[in-house]
Amino acid sequence: MTEPATKRVTSADVARLAGVSRATVSYVLNDTPRQTISAGTRDRVREAAAQLGYAPSAAARTLRTGRSDVVLYLLPDWPIGPEVGLALEALSSALARHGLTLVVHPGNREDRPMTELWKAITPAAVIAYAEFSDAEIAAMRSAGVALVVALSRKRGHGRELAVPQELLGRRQAEHLVRAGHSRLGYAYPDDHRVRFFAEPRLAGVRAACAARRLPTPVGLTVPLDPAAAADAVRRWRATGVTAVCAYNDEVALAVLAGVRLVGLSAPDDLAVIGVDDIPPARLAEPALTTVATDQSVLGAHLAATVVAAMSGRVAPTLPTGVVRVVTRASA
């Protein structure tokens, strides 16, 4: 409580206690290759370090080596669901396997530009949703950030860093069509910040319809509110739509609520399919059919991409089979 912050334990302290030089301490504790240290010395050093509770200074190490092993993940400023938590966990584990540490910065609307972040952290790489401006990239580089990757889709940018959003929409449509539907609807989210994801997903649905010479899906914005969703449901019914692809599970849940509110039932009157497979999906009435992404393989892939890029090697390609339809009652 009233403890006056203890003096920091440095490698010099360890060296003194072990009766060696600081260099030796560094060699031992870092397992520096092509350094031959006698087993006895190693033990003495390690023991001294343990006894003193020595923990190397991150700042000093980063300053000296010029590279940190932190990967910074910038969250978007729109609400995130449980699936993001899973994805981060997977990414974190995968990066850890490569000696990298993941830290996440919550996006917040009001914050000044994230310039403050490079001042506080000096990440080896930055992963973000949005595309960065050239000026931002320049600023990061000069701040020592080696690599910047954006998760958003980029026109023919080569390697995929995340699941192509189009694919999600396409899978939804394919499932619905295979079930016999031909006139589809698309339930658009009410949050404009999320359009970057919604657009390509809708495009995927459109593409799937076009490929089968089916009519263009009729898109409607669906707020997360039963009454508003009921309106949308009525409109779809009036247009002859028999099945809808929702932007994500929450929107799909809203559509389902709308269906119940107008006294209809899914999937008979209107089939519904979501994206994400959040836990509430299987608890809905009826249980929600949805397109799920395997976050752990995705996380591993992203990690591999970052690591490859950092070491100048060529990035791996996205494994197939990361997304699959979870068939339940609603479609």
Add this chain to the structure above:
Amino acid sequence: MTEPATKRVTSADVARLAGVSRATVSYVLNDTPRQTISAGTRDRVREAAAQLGYAPSAAARTLRTGRSDVVLYLLPDWPIGPEVGLALEALSSALARHGLTLVVHPGNREDRPMTELWKAITPAAVIAYAEFSDAEIAAMRSAGVALVVALSRKRGHGRELAVPQELLGRRQAEHLVRAGHSRLGYAYPDDHRVRFFAEPRLAGVRAACAARRLPTPVGLTVPLDPAAAADAVRRWRATGVTAVCAYNDEVALAVLAGVRLVGLSAPDDLAVIGVDDIPPARLAEPALTTVATDQSVLGAHLAATVVAAMSGRVAPTLPTGVVRVVTRASA
């Protein structure tokens, strides 16, 4: 693309371009108090910095000053919901207002102890759910971490850092009792990792019942699965339970699914109340009544607590009215 990583821009570069010394650059860019620099010099320095795209080295600054302005938030290794995202966003904004930067580390099951983290980051403070061992705290302190706060409840630990979990349970029970129920059930989560939260919430429900001389709530574990939840519902009905408090909204949604599956309806046959107010709550059948926490005031409070503790001042008390019941159809 083939760009050979640009040389880092240092304060020396800025000094050279501005025709001043590095010390002056530092004074200007940091607005160092009680330093009198002519307006002309200030402008020259700032312009030079901008032109060069100068960003100070976080590592060097931290090494020199001995303190970083990063606050590290360690996520637990259990699945987190959307409410955590909101809380983090609020906390991040609040900390930013105090010049601190929040970074979050996803908890992952398999990771080695988080020792790696102090090596990578040198936070000014660490916020975590679990209680730390003395050894861990010692390690952090010697790594330069000034402050460690745990979110979990501690026997009479004085200041509250988060909403007391008991309060959540108590509010649930009070709402149910006020609605005329006297025999309550408690829907326990199926994930043992979350017991640290579930226990005190249940304790709150118990306390509320005891205070009114009502029978002890009958606790049942409810997996996020309709069939399993239906079993629980049958058991509660057999015991005369007419209303249940669920650990959180997801569990509540499961109970609701169980109620429908056995052909009953809420709230008439069994009233249900959750915790969190996740988006799917209002989309459920029936719409879920739940206890919501105001994450933005909570975030601001946590930030204030951290800041106060770091500067040795006394921590503020938790404002009242952070939690409220959102009454919908299910209870």
Add this chain to the structure above:
DNA sequence: GTGAAAGCGCTAACAT
């Protein structure tokens, strides 16, 4: 009003 210089704790060439 501005500059020179001394480190913060660490690693990696270079000595021995």
Add this chain to the structure above:
DNA sequence: ATGTTAGCGCTTTCAC
């Protein structure tokens, strides 16, 4: 097989 040494980029007395 281990020690010496020179910085990494920054802040901060202390001189001028």
